[in-house]
Structure formats: structure tokens, C-alpha cells
Amino acid sequence: MRDVVSGLLVAFGLYSALPMPQVEWKKNTMRFALLFLPLIGAAVGLCQLAWLWLAQRWQLHAALYAAGAVLIPVALTGGIHLDGFTDTCDALCSYGDREKRLQILKDPHVGAFGVLWLLVLLLVQFGLFAQLYAAPRGAALLGAGYAMARALGGHTIVAQPCAKDSGLARLFSDNADKSTVARGMCVWMLACAAALLAAGRAFGALAVGVDALFFVYHIRRCRRIFGGITGDLCGMCITVCETIALAAAVAGGLCLR
Numbered sequence: 001m002r003d004v005v006s007g008l009l010v011a012f013g014l015y016s017a018l019p020m021p022q023v024e025w026k027k028n029t030m031r032f033a034l035l036f037l038p039l040i041g042a043a044v045g046l047c048q049l050a051w052l053w054l055a056q057r058w059q060l061h062a063a064l065y066a067a068g069a070v071l072i073p074v075a076l077t078g079g080i081h082l083d084g085f086t087d088t089c090d091a092l093c094s095y096g097d098r099e100k101r102l103q104i105l106k107d108p109h110v111g112a113f114g115v116l117w118l119l120v121l122l123l124v125q126f127g128l129f130a131q132l133y134a135a136p137r138g139a140a141l142l143g144a145g146y147a148m149a150r151a152l153g154g155h156t157i158v159a160q161p162c163a164k165d166s167g168l169a170r171l172f173s174d175n176a177d178k179s180t181v182a183r184g185m186c187v188w189m190l191a192c193a194a195a196l197l198a199a200g201r202a203f204g205a206l207a208v209g210v211d212a213l214f215f216v217y218h219i220r221r222c223r224r225i226f227g228g229i230t231g232d233l234c235g236m237c238i239t240v241c242e243t244i245a246l247a248a249a250v251a252g253g254l255c256l257r
Helices: 002-015 033-058 062-077 080-092 098-106 112-134 141-159 168-175 178-200 202-226 231-256
Strands: none
Touching: 002 033, 033 062, 033 112, 033 141, 033 178, 062 080, 062 112, 080 098, 080 112, 080 231, 098 202, 112 231, 141 168, 141 178, 141 202, 141 231, 168 231, 178 202, 178 231, 202 231
16 A cells, blocks of 8 residues: 555656655655556646636636646646657657667757747647637546546556666656556546546547547657657657647537537
């Protein structure tokens, strides 16, 4: 039981910006940490729904609501997954060999392509949130969608080979109880898929289907280009799957209004 609680604290301590008691990162404290990653996504999704309710109650302008909605994941996670998205875009746009791209992922500096694609992502999310505010009937997809994104991202760490001998992905992969975490992530995925289908029916199915297609594509690309997975590539997966859930919520709102 102590290992489970320690895993919860490690997961929320790293993957969220919420204040948590400090736990030493050791084999026993990290065994089950990834199992709690989808809980952080669920918390982000619930905060999104709460912010939407407040914005409607206060009759805020759509632009103000959208700006707040874009910032909520950043505030709750510290932007750790956006950092992975940005670094991955830098590496993919370099058109170098595998070693060059892995070096770019490791480089703490941000290149022009990373900044460009980050701005594109935030602009797309801003527009989607503004549209969601006008047609919010599909908003219930966000809660399960954010959790699903992290279940997929966590599964890659324990089920795929690591591209590097160092880094967060390698650290969590080496110290995780891989079989337990992999099975747990599959349970999370099934539960999130069921929740998406219940909340959005056809549009929930759309989110699940597009997530699955992107997940397969992303894993194959990571293996082909980078030789495996890294923490940044996991962050890319989570960020894109979050945006897919948001787009499905907007589609649902437009068709159901």
C-alpha cells in the first residue's frame, strides 16, 4: 500500500504543478507511478468543465473563456507535455539523422520550428475552445478525453522500447512494474473509451477512433525516426490526443446544437 501511495505522490509531483509531499525517487516509489497519470488528465478535464460552467454563468466573452481554457492545462501541469511537443516538433523539422534528432530532443534550448508549431497548436486550441463556448453540448468529452490522452502516453513508456539510455522515459520505464502498469493502462483506456462513448456517442467514438489511429501512427514514427520512445515523444502523444478530444467535443457541439 505504501508503494501505491508513493507512486501517486511521484506522479502528481512530476506531471502536475500541484503541491505534493516530496518522495524520493526509488524503485519501490516509482513502481506504480504511471498508473496515476490518467488521474491528472481527469483533474484537468474536470477543471475545464468547471471553467466552462463559470464562464457561462458569468457571461464572459468567448475569447476570455478560450484564453483561460488554453491556460488551465499549463497551470495544472506546469507545461511539461507542451515542452515535449515543442522539442519533438524541433527534432522532426530538423530533417537530420537519428542521432541529430535525439540530440535536439535533449537540447534545453528551443528552436524556431518548435516555437512556430507551439504557436500553431495554441492558436488551434484557442479557436476550438472559443467554438466550444458557443456550442458546448459536446464538452462532456473533455473529462475522459484528457484522461485517455495520458493513458495512451503512459502506455508507450512501459510497452515501447526507449530511444535513449537516459531521461525521464528511461527512468520511469526501468523502475516501473511494467506488466502491472501496462495492464492498468489498458484498463484506463477501456474505461475512458466507455466514458467517451457514453458522453458523446458518435462523437465519443470519433475521439476514440482518431486517438487510436494517431497512437499507432505516432508509435510507428517514433520507432522509425527515433528508434523508440522518449519523454518528449510521450508529451507529444498526450498533447495531440488532448487536442483530438477537444476537436471531437467541438464537432459534437456543432452537430447537436
